[in-house]
Amino acid sequence: MPAASPPSPMALNIASPTPSMFKKRSSQTLAPMTSAASYLSALSQADARARNSREKTPTSTPALSLSSSITSSSEDTVLNESDLDNNADGLALPARPPTSEQVFTTVHTEFGHCANEAYRLTSQHTPGEPVPAHVEQDPPYYILLSTYISYLILIVIGHIRDFVGKRFSPKSYTHLMPRNGYAPLNSDFDSFYTRRLKTRMDECFSQPVTGVAGRTILLLDRISPDYNHTQILTGTRTRALNISSYNYLGFAQARGGCADAVEESIKRCGVSTCGARLTGGSSDLHTVAEALVAQFVGMEDALISSMGFATNSAYIPALVGKGCLVISDELNHASIRFGTRLSGAHVRMFKHNDMGSLESLLREVISQGQPKTHRPWKKILLIVEGLYSMEGTLLNLPGILELKKKYKFYLWVDEAHSIGALGPHGRGVCDYFGINPRSVDILMGTFTKSFGAAGGYIAGDKTMIDHLRVHGHLGPYGEAMTPPVLTQIVASMASIMGIANPGAPSSTSGAVVPIDTPASHPGPAKQSDLPAWLNLPPQLSSGAEGRSRLRRLAFNSRYLHRGLIKLGFITYGHPASPIVPLLLFNPGKMCMFHRMMKDRQTPIIVVVVAYPATPLVTSRVRFCVSAAHTKEDVDTVLRACDEVGDVLDLKHGIKKRERWDIEKIVNSAAELAAV
Known part of the structure; x- marks a missing residue:
């Protein structure tokens, strides 16, 4: 296991300086702010002070936790929905504006804080450069052969089970067999993949969650006593780093x-x-x-x-x-x-x-x-x-x-x-x-x-x-x-x-733009074109935070994409894409990759994709990057992939002598993403 960063408090607590995100909160929490708008305003002020300060402060949201992520729903923790409702993001902030130290050491479950301008990029095509074509990189032949053999074994065993089951347990196959003059409800052949292949992997799919699918996500833990035919909730919950949701700009927030x-x-x-x-x-x-x-x-x-x-x-x-x-x-x-x-x-x-x-x-x-x-x-x-x-x-x-x-x-x-x-x-x-x-x-x-x-x-x-x-x-x-x-x-x-301020000149979007004219930015929205009661905080209405989110997303996307390639994985897609597919190939590795990422000290929830969404032999895990993720979050994902990839034999991309060490990737993130 790699050395993890120090735990960060989920609630600012004077009595206990190092509470974990997943531990009980002390009753001596400070009074929360009156509104989300005042919190965001104070956050932006503290951010500006931190950038202008000469004192050394942390540059981003720390790692999620060093403790176990499984907690009982009856415990008084930040995982309780009542706590999340009473305190923005589970935070208990002082009535006065927080200092930069308090802001930077707070774990944000919905949107991670990152003030380091080195971790910003502009998503833009370089004029004159060709657009990268889609290249399907093949793994070694033994990987393809083992993948085909895995499917062959599953298909043979599945047909044997169907043959035996229809004769010795016909009640379990009533939906596939004609009876009382009625045709079967389902086609035996069409439902074979679902019954005999996908059911074995169902724990990876359709996981129940609660709350906002932001930077982190709260999973409802479940078990299956009958080989994934049914799932039973255990009553516990797991807070995990969310690298699986289409929350590209981080606007999936319950507060703000x-x-x-x-x-x-x-x-x-x-x-x-x-x-x-x-x-x-x-x-x-x-x-x-x-x-x-x-x-x-x-x-x-x-x-x-x-x-x-x-x-x-x-x-x-x-x-x-x-x-x-x-x-x-x-x-x-x-x-x-x-x-x-x-x-x-x-x-x-x-x-x-x-x-x-x-x-x-x-x-x-x-x-x-x-x-x-x-x-x-x-x-x-x-x-x-x-x-x-x-x-x-x-x-x-x-x-x-x-x-x-x-x-x-x-x-x-x-x-x-x-x-x-x-x-x-x-x-x-x-x-x-x-x-x-x-x-x-x-x-x-x-x-x-x-x-x-x-x-x-x-x-x-x-x-x-x-x-x-x-x-x-x-x-x-x-x-x-x-x-x-x-x-x-x-x-x-x-x-x-x-x-735009009231009375500002109208943007060019209302006029018909000839096709041959050069592209131009449509400009800001006019206040008069928006609902009169819409009152966004200054950071949002000025567009500053929107621009920051776009540049953070561009950096996170390129950093994860380049980092996985340097580790030796086979990935698809454009470097600017916030969707980063990592090829697994073998169906058995899908469950193992999902479990090993979820069972880490800092749990990571991922989406695995298989046939029919992809070709049969190109099963993959699909990372979805967000502007809500910090650079440390992407580091966490890369470290986890590095370890899991070694265990599951997934590094079949670039040659071994061309690969980078994980520490070199983490320390050279800005340079690597800018390539």
């Missing part, structure tokens, strides 16, 4: 300026749409959110819906139909595949992010036209993702736009994972490459990843958006978004953009 704004919206509008004043079928807040989204992404107009999956599946059929062609990347999300099937359009796929494969396909389909009749296509729509969630691959947008000029097709970019996570201003792939967003026909995205909310949006020119409002399925049939969710979207997006 955005949370205060949501609370205010509930007081004014209620928790359902019927509590808000409606105008023309939608609330005023809904209209404000749509206008802000259009300004944020740099488009003329936008519409929002209450579900990200349905944004693709319900609006694609409104744009294409019979006689149209949809060209789709082979690794596109299921929502895109579902929407294209519903549309009735002809569908062709090209090799993942391969511009050569795409151009060859375009030449073929344009020259051949529609099947049988060979008439020209009514419309050709290319659908791609900005950032692919399983591979971490970044879209080659410059290459696609070159093909778009040449072959004249329409372009739909799904930015579910890239919006808010990429670009110097968080505007997604267009911002990352410095490309005018008006050169893309349709920008789609979701609010569940970077904004801590729910739902999705589609942005484009006003004519197209008006068409989708009328002909899209979500218009007449979908649910409207509730005021609290809309407020979270507006508050978090305004925090990234910043809010």
Whole structure:
């Protein structure tokens, strides 16, 4: 085990200077602050004082704990929800502004504090450099052979169990066998993988949690007495470092300026749409959110819906139909595949992010036209993702736009994972490459990843958006978004953009920007365009914290990606991607990796992914980096991976002589991430 950093107090306690995050709190806690806004303001002041001070102070949030993470739910600890409700983030802060020493030595469960400017980067493509292609690196042959043999053994044993079980325990197979003239409820063949392979690994999936999925997450411990067929909660909870949630900018917080704004919206509008004043079928807040989204992404107009999956599946059929062609990347999300099937359009796929494969396909389909009749296509729509969630691959947008000029097709970019996570201003792939967003026909995205909310949006020119409002399925049939969710979207997006002073000149987002003009930043949101009662703290309204979060995310993403490669692991994806897949290959290693990370002294919760979400032999663990993580958090993950990787034989990337020692990686983090 590596040497861990000293334990840090979860509550500031005068009587006990070194309480653990997971131990009981002394009754002599100091009085909490009156509001989250006052705490954030005091935090920013202390942060500024710390940077200007010549005294040496810690530069980031310390490690989580040195003690056991399992505690009883009946104990008076910070894991109790009552404590979290009574004290912001489980912190008991003095009534006066905290000193920089108090701020820096406090463990933040939702958002880790890090004031070291060396751990900041700008997410931006270097002009002139090629976009890295997706490269599938193969492990040694013995790894592939053992993986295939593992699946073969599981399949053979599974069929033997089915054969014997149907004859000696037919009651357990009633759902798979015809009886009383009825057909079986489930297909024996189709459910085989779920019953005989996935069930063996179910402890890795769908883990119950409680509270906010921020920098740390609170797991509800469970056991299975029947080999994962059922799960029983033990009543204990585990506080773990969360490297598994799509909380890219750290806005999944129960305390803070955005949370205060949501609370205010509930007081004014209620928790359902019927509590808000409606105008023309939608609330005023809904209209404000749509206008802000259009300004944020740099488009003329936008519409929002209450579900990200349905944004693709319900609006694609409104744009294409019979006689149209949809060209789709082979690794596109299921929502895109579902929407294209519903549309009735002809569908062709090209090799993942391969511009050569795409151009060859375009030449073929344009020259051949529609099947049988060979008439020209009514419309050709290319659908791609900005950032692919399983591979971490970044879209080659410059290459696609070159093909778009040449072959004249329409372009739909799904930015579910890239919006808010990429670009110097968080505007997604267009911002990352410095490309005018008006050169893309349709920008789609979701609010569940970077904004801590729910739902999705589609942005484009006003004519197209008006068409989708009328002909899209979500218009007449979908649910409207509730005021609290809309407020979270507006508050978090305004925090990234910043809010201009009243009377400031209007941004250029309302005007039509010609495609050939150079890309420009849409500028801050106008106070007059936001709800009058929305009052964000100065750090958020100025955009300073939003910019800091973007730069922290960029550093954390590149640092983890480069660090894993230097340790010798096989990883996929672009260095700027906050999604970092680490290849495990063998299905048996998925459970072991998950358990070994979770059972560490500082527990780490990860997401393992297997077939059918990935190809059968490329099982992986998928790290999801957040701006809420500190540099020490990423160090903790790298140290854990280094140890677990040696035990499970996972280091099959670069040659052994080219690998770095973990201490060299940790000490050279800033230089390594900047490469």
